[in-house]
Amino acid sequence: MGNERWSRREFVGRAGKTAGGVVLGLGMADLLAACGASNAPAAASGTGNLEIFSWWTAGGEADGLKEMFGIYSKKYPNVKIINAAVAGGAGTNAKAVLKTRMEGGKPPDSFQVHAGQELISTWVKAGKMEPLTSIWKSEGWDNTIPSDLKAIVSSSGDVWSVPVNVHRGNALWYNKKILDANNLTAPTTMDDFLSQLGKLKSKVQAPLALGSQGNWQVQMLLENNILAAGGPDFYKKVFSGQASFTDANVKQALSWIKSMLNYVNADHPTLGWDDADKRLIAGTSVYNIMGDWAKGYFTANNWVANTDFGAAPSPGTTGKYVIVCDTFGLPKGAPDRDNAIAWLKVCGSEEGQAAFNPKKGSIPARTDVPASIFDPIAQQFITEFKTDALVPSSAHGSATPDAFASAVNDEMGQFVINKDVDKTAGNLQKLSDEFLKA
Amino acid sequence: MATATAPPVMVERLPRSRSLRPLSWERVTPILMIAPSVVLIAIFVYGFIARTAFTSLTAWRGVVPDYTLVGLRNYIRLFQTEKFQADIVNTVHFTVFFLAGCLILGLGAAVLLDQKLRGTIFFQNVFMFPLAISFIVTGTVWRWIFNPSYGLNVLFHNLHLDFLQSGWLTKPSSALNSLTIAAVWQMSGFCMAMFLAGLRGIPEELREAAHVDGATEFQTFRYVVFPLLRPITLSAVIILGHISLKIFDLVFVMTFGGPGYSTDMPGLNMFITTFRQDLFARGAAIATVLLLMVALLIVPYLVWNLRGETER
Numbered sequence: 001m002g003n004e005r006w007s008r009r010e011f012v013g014r015a016g017k018t019a020g021g022v023v024l025g026l027g028m029a030d031l032l033a034a035c036g037a038s039n040a041p042a043a044a045s046g047t048g049n050l051e052i053f054s055w056w057t058a059g060g061e062a063d064g065l066k067e068m069f070g071i072y073s074k075k076y077p078n079v080k081i082i083n084a085a086v087a088g089g090a091g092t093n094a095k096a097v098l099k100t101r102m103e104g105g106k107p108p109d110s111f112q113v114h115a116g117q118e119l120i121s122t123w124v125k126a127g128k129m130e131p132l133t134s135i136w137k138s139e140g141w142d143n144t145i146p147s148d149l150k151a152i153v154s155s156s157g158d159v160w161s162v163p164v165n166v167h168r169g170n171a172l173w174y175n176k177k178i179l180d181a182n183n184l185t186a187p188t189t190m191d192d193f194l195s196q197l198g199k200l201k202s203k204v205q206a207p208l209a210l211g212s213q214g215n216w217q218v219q220m221l222l223e224n225n226i227l228a229a230g231g232p233d234f235y236k237k238v239f240s241g242q243a244s245f246t247d248a249n250v251k252q253a254l255s256w257i258k259s260m261l262n263y264v265n266a267d268h269p270t271l272g273w274d275d276a277d278k279r280l281i282a283g284t285s286v287y288n289i290m291g292d293w294a295k296g297y298f299t300a301n302n303w304v305a306n307t308d309f310g311a312a313p314s315p316g317t318t319g320k321y322v323i324v325c326d327t328f329g330l331p332k333g334a335p336d337r338d339n340a341i342a343w344l345k346v347c348g349s350e351e352g353q354a355a356f357n358p359k360k361g362s363i364p365a366r367t368d369v370p371a372s373i374f375d376p377i378a379q380q381f382i383t384e385f386k387t388d389a390l391v392p393s394s395a396h397g398s399a400t401p402d403a404f405a406s407a408v409n410d411e412m413g414q415f416v417i418n419k420d421v422d423k424t425a426g427n428l429q430k431l432s433d434e435f436l437k438a
Numbered sequence: 439m440a441t442a443t444a445p446p447v448m449v450e451r452l453p454r455s456r457s458l459r460p461l462s463w464e465r466v467t468p469i470l471m472i473a474p475s476v477v478l479i480a481i482f483v484y485g486f487i488a489r490t491a492f493t494s495l496t497a498w499r500g501v502v503p504d505y506t507l508v509g510l511r512n513y514i515r516l517f518q519t520e521k522f523q524a525d526i527v528n529t530v531h532f533t534v535f536f537l538a539g540c541l542i543l544g545l546g547a548a549v550l551l552d553q554k555l556r557g558t559i560f561f562q563n564v565f566m567f568p569l570a571i572s573f574i575v576t577g578t579v580w581r582w583i584f585n586p587s588y589g590l591n592v593l594f595h596n597l598h599l600d601f602l603q604s605g606w607l608t609k610p611s612s613a614l615n616s617l618t619i620a621a622v623w624q625m626s627g628f629c630m631a632m633f634l635a636g637l638r639g640i641p642e643e644l645r646e647a648a649h650v651d652g653a654t655e656f657q658t659f660r661y662v663v664f665p666l667l668r669p670i671t672l673s674a675v676i677i678l679g680h681i682s683l684k685i686f687d688l689v690f691v692m693t694f695g696g697p698g699y700s701t702d703m704p705g706l707n708m709f710i711t712t713f714r715q716d717l718f719a720r721g722a723a724i725a726t727v728l729l730l731m732v733a734l735l736i737v738p739y740l741v742w743n744l745r746g747e748t749e750r
Contacts, residue, residue, distance in 0.1 A: 092713075092714070096713060099501060102501070103501070121500070122500065122501045122716070123501065125500070125502075126500070126501055126502045213694065213696070214694055214696075215696065266586070266605070266608065267585070267586045267587055267605075267608050268608070269607070269608045269693075269696050269697040270581070270584075270585060270586075270607055270608050402714060402715060402716060403499065403500075403715040403716055403717055406710060406714045406715045407715065410521055410699070413695075413696055413697065413698045413699070414520070414698045414699065416697065416698065417610050417697055417698040417700075418698075427520075
């Protein structure tokens, strides 16, 4: 996946390299869906087709999707499931295909989308989605899915998509053996963290590993640090355009990044996030701040949780949880609407989430799925998820529209070079004026 | 100017022949033969250019098209962004060094290969080979070569040439030049082939005459060979120039525009703006600026070409 390194959302990019083949497959799926629609325009639940659109084409996420298909097929054996997954580009290819289908008036029955603005600022705003408020109510999800998360997938009083999983954006990963050897424990405050980095500087090549190729990793540092400096309320305000990026909290967040940059590996602009985690395994770095998809990388390299590596909330964000969440929605004009609604119910069910998340490496959006089926770090996060303040990630499209996230991405690339806190804060505010006040 | 005067000549001739023989096959056949390509080009090239230019004047952002006309606002905003300003500087810098590198190396290699020594065919192919590779492959390979911890730097260290070590793609100051090196590596073989063809096209008599007149080898080159290579050089500049202005794939895989904006190019910016940010109108504005830049390079060439033809 070398040439996909650049992507902001590379963590879902364990995608195959056969985009061509899949697109061809999609063409067929299109044709089938069209046939299905013309033969049985009002298919009752239980017959006909169900076309599910996603970018889960490889590895654990594809396996997880298959598990959910299995549950669906058991309930509705006569429905033919069409897996319209588009590989490559960590979802960017899929989103391009989805765009042409939605514009062309041929939506799939349901499609994968990140929770929040990625859906709300695009297809909801364009009036192409059906609200799911009544399904949410009838399934009783108010009791099982945290209200903070419901707020993220809602706008103007309606719910627009069903969360399937939750990834954590604000996680600090460490090489446990090096930490133990230096009699250190994972820091909880930023001051603590920075002083530890200072101590470790003489012992390892670069105590904090960073892979900043594509700059979205730096954007994650920014949002984590804003959360640490300003707390959840300020975080939500600043990312919805109600507070200024020239606020002292943002400047504090930026100067923390500036301090962190004193301890990172010099080749970070050419490294992806996984290259940074490789440094932890090699012992040339001790810490890395990255989403919990890093766990999958460690375990794939035979590292054992809580023996070789450990995780904690990123410095200063204890009790706060940055959410990166995949959801499914219901487009208007879905050819098999009843089947799609049945699918959404599986997505939101305890059974569906228990089957999907262990494979995907995320935690369930529902709080009643037994934690015992998960690995120790997922268990630790599940416990925290239940009580923490939840905020949506901006870097991964939930808190803000893509146009803003992408522009901030560029700005953070500049910041890494010029390290000018005031100028960057001013530029971020300009972007906020342009993209968050529409 | 020549382009403007050419069509009326055709228009004048056609009505005259029509009045003579209204439905002659001899007259209809060529029109029918050309018609499909004219129609296709009219729609898919000029039609789309017009459409892009129109889009660049609208307020379209987001997934729903919005055709409210806003005049030149997108262009003004675009030129105000730090990123696009950097793009322009980078493109000029890259184009100048890329052209100079390709022309000098290409000419040098061509002159050497023209010496009719043993093994020229072999080296000719060696130099040409990078041209057969796509920029994506070149970019990936050179990204590895430039990796500070296991690429060229290790080689220099082992050769005790540590002073040659550099941050390559990781430093804003050296990233653009590193990119240029990879591009020159790929395209100088093409220049060599063109110059070689040019050199071989120069009649032996001219050189002999120069020698008879007492010119030294260098003088022969300077006053006989070089002037005769001028048309080839111009063609090479045009072809490489438009590749360089529109460069996308190489940047995409090597640096994705980073660090910061240090290697960002208009083509990459256009892609991100349009397909990542959904700012369709602004993306179209970048496309239009890019088209104008390429036109600035190519139109004088076309004019010069047409003039040459009419003189002949």
